[in-house]
Amino acid sequence: MLHCGRGRISLEHRSSGSVSSAFLPHRKYFVMADVKSRPLSPHLSIYKPTITMTMSIVHRITGIGLYAGTVLLAIWLIAAASGAQAFAMVQGFIASPLGRIILLGYTWAIIHHALGGIRHFIWDTGAGLGPERMMLARLTLIGSLVITVGLWLFGYAVR
Amino acid sequence: MSTFSAMKTPLKHVRGLGSSHSGTEHFWRQRLTALANIPLTIGFLCVVYATLGKDAEGARAILARPFDAFIIALFVISGVIHMKIGMQVIIEDYIHGEGSKIIALALNTLFSIAAGAACVFAVLKLTFGAL
Numbered sequence: 001m002l003h004c005g006r007g008r009i010s011l012e013h014r015s016s017g018s019v020s021s022a023f024l025p026h027r028k029y030f031v032m033a034d035v036k037s038r039p040l041s042p043h044l045s046i047y048k049p050t051i052t053m054t055m056s057i058v059h060r061i062t063g064i065g066l067y068a069g070t071v072l073l074a075i076w077l078i079a080a081a082s083g084a085q086a087f088a089m090v091q092g093f094i095a096s097p098l099g100r101i102i103l104l105g106y107t108w109a110i111i112h113h114a115l116g117g118i119r120h121f122i123w124d125t126g127a128g129l130g131p132e133r134m135m136l137a138r139l140t141l142i143g144s145l146v147i148t149v150g151l152w153l154f155g156y157a158v159r
Numbered sequence: 160m161s162t163f164s165a166m167k168t169p170l171k172h173v174r175g176l177g178s179s180h181s182g183t184e185h186f187w188r189q190r191l192t193a194l195a196n197i198p199l200t201i202g203f204l205c206v207v208y209a210t211l212g213k214d215a216e217g218a219r220a221i222l223a224r225p226f227d228a229f230i231i232a233l234f235v236i237s238g239v240i241h242m243k244i245g246m247q248v249i250i251e252d253y254i255h256g257e258g259s260k261i262i263a264l265a266l267n268t269l270f271s272i273a274a275g276a277a278c279v280f281a282v283l284k285l286t287f288g289a290l
Contacts, residue, residue: 060249067242070274077231077281080219088215114200117193124190151204159212 055137059116062109069106107151112144185244192241199237202230219285228286232279239275243267 047053079090093099119136122128128136176182206227210218221227246267254260 063242063245064249066238067246070239070242070278073235074274074277074281077222077278077285080222081281081284084215084219087219091215091218110200114197117196121190121193155208155211158208 051137051141052133055116055119055140058141059113062113062116065105065109066113069109072102072106104148104152108144108148111147111151112140115140115143115147185247189241189244192237192244195233195237196241199230199234203234206230222282223285223288225286228282231282235275235278235282239271239278243271246271 076090076094079086094103119128119140122136206221209221209227213221222231247264250260250263250267254263
């Protein structure tokens with residue numbers, strides 16, 4: 001048995017089987033095993049995923065994607081400024097299957113992030129924070145998919 | 160933001176500035192650029208649609224038209240300011256080491272300026288007659 005006094009470690013209590021509380025007023029001891037196992041502030045791994053949480057995370061991920069996409073935009077514009085030959089090469093890559101997949105992802109990311117931003121504007125007014133937030137989150141996802149498909153169909157139509 | 164004035168008390172100098180020492184400046188600028196990004200993204204999409212089906216020379220000629228170049232430049236400037244602030248929030252959320260955080264914040268600023276400057280320079284070169 002190791003008694004270290006008030007607010008210190010007690011090995012005695014650890015063996016007694018009670019782990020309901022880390023700090024026991026009647027004992028006035030902290031138990032190290034209980035201190036380690038007690039819940040910390042809730043984090044991602046604690047919550048069951050919800051649509052609102054997922055759309056919030058996706059908003060951040062699409063933001064990071066668009067950040068990286070700036071490099072592609074810069075390459076596209078610099079190639080255009082460099083001359084017809086360089087621009088034709090970059091346009092050729094965009095037209096390739098891989099290029100189209102990247103551009104499709106970029107389109108969806110920018111539309112999802114834009115709709116998420118509009119959702120944030122609604123929240124900024126104080127509205128949309130009630131149960132209707134579920135509907136707003138679904139609209140963000142469905143709207144982004146519908147608009148992306150629509151933009152690409154329009155693109156193939158006017159080409 | 161506020162300039163020093165003997166007429167202000169020390170409390171008045173710091174009120175509203177909080178722990179970031181810059182108050183709600185980033186909060187407001189993130190929303191201002193977000194608002195601008197909505198019509199500018201639509202404008203940029205219109206420019207991209209105009210280039211579809213064109214050969215390289217034709218597409219370059221469209222990007223070089225003054226209004227198209229103007230829309231692209233505004234889209235890029237508003238976009239890189241928005242993304243710089245956004246990435247700063249992400250860095251401050253996830254990178255806790257003081258040294259690595261400062262390096263990440265510096266790289267974020269440098270990247271944003273470089274990407275924005277490259278795009279704007281390219282558009283200006285096009286529209287000022289590099290064809």
